Amino acid sequence: MEIGYVNGKYVSLDEAVIPIDERGHQFGDGVYEVIRFYNGKPFMLVEHVERLINSSKAIRLPIEQSVEDFNQLILQAVEKSELKDCNVYIQITRGIATRLHLFPNVPVSITMTVREAKPPKPEMRDNGVKAIILDDERWANCYIKSLNLLPNILAKQTADEAGCYEAILNRDGVVTEGTSSNAYIIKEGKIFTAPLTKQILPGITRMAVKRIAEKLNIDFVEEPFTTDLLLSADEVFVTSTTSEIMPIVKIDDNSIGNGVPGPVTKRLYEQFQLEIAAL
Structure with missing residues (x-):
């Protein structure tokens, strides 16, 4: 109960x-x-x-x-x-x-x-989900998992009203993270995500993805990337405790890659499932 x-x-x-x-x-x-x-x-x-x-x-x-x-x-x-x-x-x-x-x-x-637990519907992960880009209007210390989530809530609601799963936030054109997730792009087989600063939460699933990438010999690059690079990425995904690894296939009006979940994201999720099974 x-x-x-x-x-x-x-x-x-x-x-x-x-x-x-x-x-x-x-x-x-x-x-x-x-x-x-x-x-x-x-x-x-x-x-x-x-x-x-x-x-x-x-x-x-x-x-x-x-x-x-x-x-x-x-x-x-x-x-x-x-x-x-x-x-x-x-x-x-x-x-x-x-x-x-x-x-x-x-x-x-x-x-x-x-x-x-109420995990996302399987078809969401199979088909991928949509996101929008919004300005990051949160406070400066997002590395603290505080109760002050009003900017996150407003951005999440805006995303939902636009028919999207998540809003990917940016400061002056540089991607930070999602409203309740860490954000990643894949370019030429490498994973890119924002470095750990006060402006993003050090995600636990982010930690797991980094470990999985090393296990699979996939480069995991922690460096800033722009919204332009986000839209031109081969693959995009977000992670969180409740979303696990969720592929993003459309951002605003732009299809990501071929418009379907990509092979690297799929490999990461498959390995993630193996780690869960081994608990």
């Missing part, structure tokens, strides 16, 4: 549990992670938790839990849910206190949900 967790207590998902003075609710003052479980086993759990702790430190959340503490909490929640294929959403905020901008001297709040 799908369940929730709030500061040491398991709750049903329709139970009212968040106080009005919760700083995540009032300020978006917190960080989060989403972890995918396949057949009861987590994919790259340690990497997700390490990123959660790094994001917490970056916004000066006074957390006491270790990687192992969070691992145990997440595994316990999934076991309690009895779900095999699920997404765990875990969120840490600066706690519950009267609304003031300064940090309060209160314990942090940890909440979590375990919900059944």
Whole structure:
């Protein structure tokens, strides 16, 4: 069953549990992670938790839990849910206190949900999906997986209203990432993606793709590329925990490559599936 967790207590998902003075609710003052479980086993759990702790430190959340503490909490929640294929959403905020901008001297709040995974339809991956290009209007520290996602939401909604799966963002013509994904192009058999800076999230699936590319002897090049290069790429794909590896076959009014998922993207996804099967 799908369940929730709030500061040491398991709750049903329709139970009212968040106080009005919760700083995540009032300020978006917190960080989060989403972890995918396949057949009861987590994919790259340690990497997700390490990123959660790094994001917490970056916004000066006074957390006491270790990687192992969070691992145990997440595994316990999934076991309690009895779900095999699920997404765990875990969120840490600066706690519950009267609304003031300064940090309060209160314990942090940890909440979590375990919900059944709803992966993209197979035909989306088989046929590829569409994207649009939008300006990146987010803040400067996108490497922090914070709760402040309003620019992402607006861009994602714009993409959806245009009949697209994702919006690929750019700053002054240089591609950063998607609204909820990392973005890649393939040119002459090489994978190109933006380097890790404060302007992009260090994706966990990005980490997996880099490892898979090395295993398959495919060059993985971390350097900036423009929207012009994006549109002239042989292949384009995006990655995230929930999308896994998703081929993009049309951007705005431009077909990518032959307008179908390309061979390199397919090889990456096939190897990704093998790694999941080996969990």
